[in-house]
Amino acid sequence: MQRRDYLIRKIFFAFITLIVVAFFNFLLFRILPGDPVRLIIHSPRMTREAQERIRTNFGLDKPVWFDGERLHEGDVIGAFDSQFTAYVRNLLRGDLGISFAHRQDVSTLLAERAWRTVVLLLGGDLLAVVLGMTAGLIGAWRRGTRLDLAILLWGLFSWALPTFFLGIILLILARGRLPVGGMVTAGLKPEAGLTYWLDVGKHLILPTITLAVVYTGEYILIMRSSAMEVLSEDYILTAKAKGLSTFRILRDHALKNAMLPMVTMIALTLGYTVGGAIQVETVFSWPGLGRLMYEAVQKRDYPVLQGSFLLLAISVIAANLLADLLYSALDPRVKAE
């Protein structure tokens, strides 16, 4: 009973947060200086009428919140025909507007770009988890040895490594051996089947390695400390007494113990991970969400930024919620605060 209340509350708050994000999004891009129309207008030679037409098309001719004058006149519905109500209306319909720079539906654009970033992050994160957990486990198992020290130092080092710096170094080292930019050789289509996917895979190698190396640090340190904690527990002695090898104990208990928090961590650090994606995508010209956002910043493409902020916020909120659910399902002590 209590758990259900707890969950309902969590979901409710997630929902509220989402609404606040949507509102913040609207506000942020209205208070920033600069006339977005200048951006949509590709040419200075466009006539005034044409400019006005574009303004109308993007709804920028309407008042931001409401029209005070019309409200005064009693035209309540007309008065609230504003940018804000249009924004809310469109949002409810899942319409994120049209990109200034790409002249394309933002939702389509995001859908097209987001999965590439997902592939990148998923690959990088998975690799990092596998590597990090293995190394962390070995470190804890061989605690105090040189191997452990090396693993620990490696963990700390990669934690301190700026993503873009590692990317540049790999880019230089790989020159001529691996593709250093883009997602696929120009013109190759998914219809080409295996060839296409192999080609994408080749383009993925460098960015994935970069992300993996940078994220490994975190996982090594987490795994190592988690495993060490397990080793200090009383029941380990019992297990040892039963004749189980230390490594086996670590594998069975420490891994199990660390698994859940690890998975939740991945979900929770999603927002932070996007920062890494922007850097990697910039270095390797990977046409994903990160680069889309970076270019949108450069071009002041507000609809795209609004859309991607919302998309990221939804992902982070969903991930948080999922982490919550996992936790409350598996940890008996979680109760309503």
Place this chain on the structure above:
Amino acid sequence: MKTNLWRFLVVCVVLALTAPSLIGCQPQPETTTEAPQVQPTEAPAAEPTLAGAEPPTEPEPVTLHVGTTYIWDTANPTFGWYNYNLRNLIYDTLIEWGDIDTFEPDLAESWTVSDDGLVWTFKIREGVTFHDGTPCTAEEIAWSLNWTIENEIETFSFYLANFAEVVALDPTTLQVTLSDPVGNMESALLLFTWILPPSVWDGMSYDEIMEFEGVAAGIGTGPYKLVEWVEGEYLILEAFEDYWRGRPAIDRVVYREFATDDVMIQALLAGDIDVIDMVPGPGVQSLESADTVEVLIMDSLFIDELIINSHENGTQPASLNDPQVRLAMEYAFDRGQIITLGYLGYGEPATTVLPTSMGDWHNSDIKPILFDPVEGNRILDEAGYLDTDRDGIREDGEGNPMEYRLYATDSASNARILEVISDGLSQIGISAPPTVMNEDSLIGLYPDFDFDLIYWGWGLDPDPDFAMFIFTCDQREEGGWNDSGYCNEDFERMYEEQAVTVDQEERRELIWEMQQKLFDDRPYLVSTYYDNIQAYRSDRFTGFGLGCGDILWKWCFLQGSPIE
């Protein structure tokens, strides 16, 4: 090169325009104006030309990969400005630019002009078809030009301002009547008047035209068809079987977009791409050391300049309007260092607005003023700007310190150039700390002309009209081209006069006088005429014409062929 606001767009257009006109240097290609005309069929290419002689397995198409930092923002030619050379492979014009300052017949085989300069008659080539198979005769060309004028199609209608009437007298004769004579008629028809097919564009409202997107927007009569464009990634062109000069030797041209120049250079060295359309200065050295790569350093119509706010609305400090101050600034403007740091030496110190590559149009009587802060200091001392409070910065008569705002767009090379400018000015007691910002913020200053100094650039038309036009008063309106706020009666009068002067020698004299005027009033301190640097894989391709200053320019590009 990542941002795309209008000023930059403008620069690009004009850059692109300039492409063909660069005073090249290298041997002239044979001017085969009339390349053999293959298959003047009016029907779409029903069957491929391989008639049995070919082995059953289709040969691998010859593909040329071009690396660029930005392909374009839209496939729609009516408002897209980027990469003019690319669009020029897709569309044809009546007259085209070939080598250095030469006009070549394109869709018009020949033309005559009436004695009063008002009626131009063009003989139109026969057997030309659009990529969609529809014919392109004088009728369609007349339709296209009229449609451009009626809809005020941004990219080209500006150049057709004096066109009173365009009619097709018969399928091979086009007659254009002007309201006033045009001083640069050939160049007006050259670049901004792509002939677009009525089969695609007829009947669209203005909004529909503006929103039109996709491969169909890329239908023209040019040697290449637009096949695919993935925004931000690549673009594919395929040889047009029925091109009136005959099918081009290179089957496919693929443009690939790169986030940075350096990565692009790596890709060329590795053989992932075959041509780089604009090599940045720092990349030249590493490319020149490779045997398989040919680096071309060509004169261009690019100029970069320090804009001095000359608008009379007074957002700039009063001292900046003093001609003596501007003269002193000229002495503190270290062009040599700017070219070394910003362009790695690939540029020539500038004097007037018109680059030397424009040949006779460039006023060679104007002598460069060399970097000499001592002389600059002397001028300021004499003009009464003294450092009365001894803080290292001079004050004007009213005690206002000579502190100017110095801006540029945010690129690594601009940051370096601003360092040089700021340092030079500090040597004559003027403080101008550099600020870089993105294109949009810079353009945001324009409606009010709220700046003092901006470092920016242009690519100019081969014809001097445009370069002079940007200093006319009307162009200061929001959305105009005038970025210095300069407005001068004498200059205005000379501009109007040259526009209708058909005698080119007379016109040249006027243009020279105008350059002198600009040089004396200094709305710009032009820093450099810098080189256009391209590179291609000489182990894979050969024969590109070098006279255009841009091997991707249609005229020169079509001369190229793969090495077997």
Place this chain on the structure above:
Amino acid sequence: MNAVKQFVRNPMGVVGAGMLLVVILIALLAPWLAPYDPQVRVQVTPDDILAPPDAEHLLGRDDAGKDVLSQLIYGARVSLIVGFTASFMSMFIGTTVGLVAGFYGGRVGNWLMRLVDFLMVIPDLPLMLVIIAVTGRGLTNIILVIGLLGWTYTARLVRSQVLSVKERQFVLRARSLGASAPRIILRHIFPQVVPLVIAQAVLDISVAILAESSLAFLGLGDPTLISWGMMLNFAFERAISRQAWWFLLPPGLAIVWVSLSLILIGNTLDQIVNPRLRTHHLFDARRMVALAVGVPPLAKADGAGE
């Protein structure tokens, strides 16, 4: 005193502190250490640009023909200033919010924590990019943006600590004796929170330094400031094709050096503050998750041994 002893006994902490001290000294002594003044422009020829290391320029020259070593030395100043000020700002805001939210709880506390939830949902780097792109890229703006967006984690950390401290005997006693709320916060709760906050702040410095360099790398730094991130930006844009490793590697390794030193120190401090944990909370997934999810910290590993 005891804490100092403990710190000194930890080799990692000593190494970290030593590494940081080196950088601080370099930053302070920059004018004496640097062979050239990087602010002074010299006349250069094209050959000077990206010239490889030689006797006069131990780390070669950059794309403007200037000495790389001198810039590296001066760059330490910017990185440290950004790191320390921004982290101090986050520490201040985060601690205040955490204290208030934890002590008063109720509606105010809830609202504050909702604000934290909300800020945590918006990805940092893109938001920083937007704000800097619009407001301009001066040093102050960069510090403000990093500082103002980086306090959420500290707030959660402090709040959870306050929640557990607040129910302890001595606080309850002070309360029953009628001590005022500010007094209880300052006298009784604050001291319990400080060590934790400091350990966190040290780590925040490295986060801030990394953030500054990322911004600079993405072209949103102040090009008139010599920072390591800015050097990398110039190197990435202009030096890669020339393979000028002498311009590329030093600033990158300098960033690694500083953040590594801070992580070592932060880690050690946390071990002293939380002797029972033996690892920094950042490296303890359960505690981190607990903090982020908003569940009170777990006292013990939920292993099978319970």
